[in-house]
Amino acid sequence: MPLHLLKLSVGSESPDSLRQWQAHYEGLRGRIYHTTRQTPKQRDALLAGGSIYWVIKGAIRCRQLITDLEDYIDDEGIKYCRIILDRDVIDTATYPHRAFQGWRYLTQDKCPPDAHTGTATDALPDDMAVQLRELGLI
Numbered sequence: 001m002p003l004h005l006l007k008l009s010v011g012s013e014s015p016d017s018l019r020q021w022q023a024h025y026e027g028l029r030g031r032i033y034h035t036t037r038q039t040p041k042q043r044d045a046l047l048a049g050g051s052i053y054w055v056i057k058g059a060i061r062c063r064q065l066i067t068d069l070e071d072y073i074d075d076e077g078i079k080y081c082r083i084i085l086d087r088d089v090i091d092t093a094t095y096p097h098r099a100f101q102g103w104r105y106l107t108q109d110k111c112p113p114d115a116h117t118g119t120a121t122d123a124l125p126d127d128m129a130v131q132l133r134e135l136g137l138i
Contacts, residue, residue, distance in 0.1 A: 001048075001108050002050040003045035003108075004106040005051075005066065005083070005104070006052075006055065006103060006105070007053070008099060012054070014056060015054070015056065019089050026087065035072065035083075036080065036103060037080055038103075039069065040069065040105075043069055046069065049065070051065050052066055052083060052085060052103075054089075055097045055099070058097065062090060063090050063092055064089055064090070066084070067086055070084060092111075094112070095112040
């Protein structure tokens with residue numbers, strides 16, 4: 001079973017703004033990746049179909065498949081990890097989540113389903129869906 005990561009998308013207003021930002025940087029870098037200071041220890045589980053789930057504006061809203069993890073050392077000798085991502089950003093059901101620093105592991109049972117799965121709640125506006133989930137009504 002794959003393991004996933006949970007990460008804040010600071011500055012993104014929506015999954016579409018994340019897509020635009022990443023498309024811009026893909027044009028500059030030639031690929032899409034997120035750089036972090038800590039290298040995940042669960043490499044094999046992440047690369048077995050894991051995704052990075054993005055928290056945008058207080059809720060998990062989308063995900064991207066993790067295709068690789070690579071070590072990177074900058075010009076000052078500081079070690080980082082590049083999380084290499086698939087270009088497709090997949091919208092998910094909107095699940096509220098508080099802000100946090102860094103990244104967190106996310107197990108499959110805690111992941112929101114992909115959006116547009118044919119459920120009645122798919123048609124709800126994101127803010128209404130968040131409020132209903134917080135109340136435990138959906």
